[in-house]
Amino acid sequence: MLRDDTPRRGPHTVTEQRVEALLSAAAAPSEPGPLPGEREALAAFRTIQTAPRRRRSTHRTSIRVAVATLGAGVLLSGGVAAAVTGALPGAAQGTAQSWLEQLGVTVPGVDDSAVADGAERGSAGADETDGAPADRPESAAKGTVVSELARETAAVGAEKGAAVSELASDGRSRAADDHPDKPAGSGRASDSHAVTGHAPSGQANAGTRAPVDVANHGAAANTQPGETHTKPGD
């Protein structure tokens, strides 16, 4: 049945059946198991999780390049924490050092016993308030990961200029990074607005589950028509 939030009769014309078939194909379930892009996403997740954050931005391209060039087993098996404390075997530690330094983390090199200083670039902003918990082993390391956890709040003008700089410098420009003084909540409203993920209050979503949401592995298959999503209690 073609859904448009209103009760409908089923498809009975050839045309309607074709459209229904097309939509079903577009939303057909994927094969179970790892998906395209999963390894890269997981690597990015690990990077963010295991390193303390500072309020300085890392350009997205840097993280992606770092993830893509990471030696296959170096950090996935040894772990970022081991790299930060200098615990990986020789060559692996060297590779890890260069990779992590792209992210702004300074770690012991192969021959270093002390953590290098001065490798940090850019402005020294205040730490993110949601800094590393005390139990993270790398909290002892001097370097910190530069990661842009602030909302992507670039105003149009600054964003445009930053994008131009980014292109001109092959991604090395830091103009694209969020300025520490940039007001929160400006710019890309669509990102920050949807952060909370709530349906606007007062809008009934009864019966609005499209029948072909199996593209999400049937994740919503168990929801009943008329179910209203509410925010889970904190």
Added chain:
Amino acid sequence: MDIQDFDRWLTAAKRGDEDAFVVLFRSVQPALLRYLRSLGGPLAEDAAADTWVSVVRGLDRFSGDEAGWRAWVMTIGRARLRDAQRKAARTPIPFDVAEVYASVPDSVDVVASVEEIFSTEAALEVIGRLPREQAEAVLLRYVAGLDVSHTAEILGKKSGAVRVATHRGLRRLAELLGGDPGNLTSGCNAKRQSVDS
């Protein structure tokens, strides 16, 4: 995934649980990739990768249910695709068009018999031919499985505009598929149409 399960996965992922992250990832990646592929073609993979970098950075700030999660990821994906398309427009890189498009069907027989099964790729390609607004509405509603209010939020439109765009998209699909769209109704006047027409 029911609400309690999603809560647990989200909480665990925020704490760094990789298995939980994979669950969340798999719950939305197919829809994200298809949305990006339909609208952005060869830019889809890079845009998807950029999306997940943004997602993992912002994960701590997200709260909501499973539908909200998918809506949030799709919102970011939409923005990353926009960035990628702007960048591509500014820096034309010579490339072999034939090679780039080798992975998608050269042509889709849109006058399909009822029994013909569309491949996912072909279906997304057809949807991608719709006007942008209609394509987005159809993709978010039917491929990402989002309701009208989430779709409206993502597109920056009112719910009524989403319904109109969706309906127009379905009508346009019907035209593309070779039939008279007059029978795609939402309660308004409709004439029965002969199967042979």
